Amino acid sequence: xxxxxxxxxxxxxxxxxxxxxxxxxxxxxxxxxxxxxxxxxxxxxxxxxxxxxxxxxxxxxxxxxxxxxxxxxxxxxxxxxxxxxxxxxxxxxxxxxxxxxxxxxxxxxxxxxxxxxxxxxxxxxxxxxxxxxxxxxxxxxxxxxxxxxxxxxxxxxxxxxxxxxxxxxxxxxxxxxxxxxxxxxxxx
Amino acid sequence: xxxxxxxxxxxxxxxxxxxxxxxxxxxxxxxxxxxxxxxxxxxxxxxxxxxxxxxxxxxxxxxxxxxxxxxxxxxxxxxxxxxxxxxxxxxxxxxxxxxxxxxxxxxxxxxxxxxxxxxxxxxxxxxxxxxxxxxxxxxxxxxxxxxxxxxxxxxxxxxxxxxxxxxxxxxxxxxxxxxxxxxxxxxx
DNA sequence: TTGAACTTTCAAAACTTTCTGAAACCTCTA
DNA sequence: TAGAGGTTTCAGAAAGTTTTGAAAGTTCAA
Numbered sequence: 001x002x003x004x005x006x007x008x009x010x011x012x013x014x015x016x017x018x019x020x021x022x023x024x025x026x027x028x029x030x031x032x033x034x035x036x037x038x039x040x041x042x043x044x045x046x047x048x049x050x051x052x053x054x055x056x057x058x059x060x061x062x063x064x065x066x067x068x069x070x071x072x073x074x075x076x077x078x079x080x081x082x083x084x085x086x087x088x089x090x091x092x093x094x095x096x097x098x099x100x101x102x103x104x105x106x107x108x109x110x111x112x113x114x115x116x117x118x119x120x121x122x123x124x125x126x127x128x129x130x131x132x133x134x135x136x137x138x139x140x141x142x143x144x145x146x147x148x149x150x151x152x153x154x155x156x157x158x159x160x161x162x163x164x165x166x167x168x169x170x171x172x173x174x175x176x177x178x179x180x181x182x183x184x185x186x187x188x
Numbered sequence: 189x190x191x192x193x194x195x196x197x198x199x200x201x202x203x204x205x206x207x208x209x210x211x212x213x214x215x216x217x218x219x220x221x222x223x224x225x226x227x228x229x230x231x232x233x234x235x236x237x238x239x240x241x242x243x244x245x246x247x248x249x250x251x252x253x254x255x256x257x258x259x260x261x262x263x264x265x266x267x268x269x270x271x272x273x274x275x276x277x278x279x280x281x282x283x284x285x286x287x288x289x290x291x292x293x294x295x296x297x298x299x300x301x302x303x304x305x306x307x308x309x310x311x312x313x314x315x316x317x318x319x320x321x322x323x324x325x326x327x328x329x330x331x332x333x334x335x336x337x338x339x340x341x342x343x344x345x346x347x348x349x350x351x352x353x354x355x356x357x358x359x360x361x362x363x364x365x366x367x368x369x370x371x372x373x374x375x376x
Numbered sequence: 377t378t379g380a381a382c383t384t385t386c387a388a389a390a391c392t393t394t395c396t397g398a399a400a401c402c403t404c405t406a
Numbered sequence: 407t408a409g410a411g412g413t414t415t416c417a418g419a420a421a422g423t424t425t426t427g428a429a430a431g432t433t434c435a436a
Contacts, residue, residue: 016324017333020317024340027313034224034306038424049343050336057383067426072384093381093434103346104369118222125215129208136204145205148238152212155237158291173365181292181361226394245413255396260414281404281411 018063021050025064035110040066040074045083045099054087054096082109108170116170119163126156158183206251209238213252223298228254228262233271233287242275242284270297296358304358307351314344346371 025046032042043064048055055063061071075097078084083106087096100106133149161179169175213234220230231252236243243251249259263285266272271294275284288294321337349367357363 013324017321020320020324021336023313024317024343027310028343031306031310034303036222040424050339052335052339068383069385069427070425073425076384091435095383103371104365107368115222118219122215122219125211129212132208133205136201136208147240148209151238151240155212155216169365173369175363177292177357177361180295183291228394256413257397257415258395261395264414279405283413 021047022064024050036114038074038077040064040070041078041083044071044074044097045078048084048097048099049101054089054098056094056096058094060097081106104173108173111166112170116163116166119159119166123156123159123163126152126159130156209235210252212238224302226262226265228252228258229266229271232259232262232285233266236272236285236287237289242277242286244282244284246282248285269294292361296361299354300358304351304354307347307354311344311347311351314340314347318344 025043026039028046029039029042032045033039044060047060047063057068057071057075060066060075061068064071066074075084075086078097079086083100085098085100087098089096130149130152133145133152136145161183165175165177165180213231214227216234217227217230220233221227232248235248235251245256245259245263248254248263249256252259254262263272263274267274271288273286273288275286277284318337318340321333321340324333349371353363353365353368
């Protein structure tokens with residue numbers, strides 16, 4: 001009387017489970033999105049992690065309701081960041097995917113490859129512009145332009161401090177933001 | 189022979205200066221975008237910082253080629269994050285804006301208000317789902333669901349560790365990611 | 377070598393975010 | 407307290423991002 005398989009509407013245990021995992025996956029997705037990744041990447045990783053076993057691409061598509069294209073892209077990107085491992089099972093043509101669980105490896109890699117590059121790019125722009133500002137002919141308003149160049153110099157210093165802290169963090173897993181906390185307040 | 193005002197095409201010192209500042213502003217904009225802010229916010233702050241004086245909204249619109257609407261929105265948001273100060277000059281109806289230069293104040297505020305909230309939200313979801321998973325009737329596959337709940341528990345722990353580190357960072361300006369580096373690798 | 381099974385690519389569609397500019401709304405000064 | 411000068415709001419436009427799904431590309435067992 002109570003053991004009949006659910007007719008067709010009604011939650012159903014399987015669906016409930018899927019929805020719950022879905023919810024967690026979304027929460028992680030939001031977190032990762034904040035870190036500059038795509039939301040699906042977080043969702044995929046989470047499902048793989050929670051399920052605890054290697055899943056095939058098509059199962060991921062089913063479980064997360066995404067297209068094969070989206071899955072393929074998310075998976076390669078996750079693999080690039082070493083957040084997911086690609087696995088082959090002998091005698092099975094499909095590829096399987098497994099969640100990487102070494103959190104620090106993931107985070108430090110992002111800091112090193114992405115954030116550092118970002119800061120470096122900014123430093124380059126700052127320095128180049130400062131040089132150009134110097135050579136800009138400025139009859140009669142030398143001091144105003146010089147002031148700007150000075151502040152730009154401070155920006156360069158700041159970016160360098162930031163870069164240093166980031167490097168320290170990645171290398172030692174530990175950082176003291178003192179230099180940043182104390183960074184020269186401008187004297188007006 | 190060489191001192192005539194530039195005819196109409198040609199760089200022109202004024203334009204060159206504006207373009208150079210523009211370039212720096214864009215670089216900072218890209219950096220801030222990465223941190224989850226809007227690009228214009230970074231551009232506005234940078235221009236204010238480099239110019240070193242309080243500017244009116246309309247001057248910002250001119251210099252950055254943005255509409256009054258965009259400026260208004262960026263400025264209120266910057267003000268919310270205490271990255272820019274709003275200033276009134278006596279006898280002038282306009283509002284002026286000035287760049288805040290205390291970098292740490294800005295960063296710690298973002299970490300506290302935004303990142304922390306984000307993590308807290310995730311923790312709540314994780315715990316709620318874990319509870320529900322526990323009460324999910326699971327005839328005949330008790331162990332699989334339990335495994336999932338266990339891993340979800342680890343996720344909760346991880347998020348708590350992250351929250352702790354963040355709080356420490358904000359309060360002491362210093363952090364040791366050891367707990368994260370060492371976070372329990374899953375035994376498969 | 378073939379072809380079935382699976383994966384990747386990519387142009388177009390769907391969706392999201394950001395920007396514009398005019399109208400509504402303030403807020404001072406006279 | 408009228409209204410000129412400024413600021414904010416907001417609906418629609420523009421720009422940007424993500425997703426889809428079908429076609430092209432791979433790979434492997436036979």
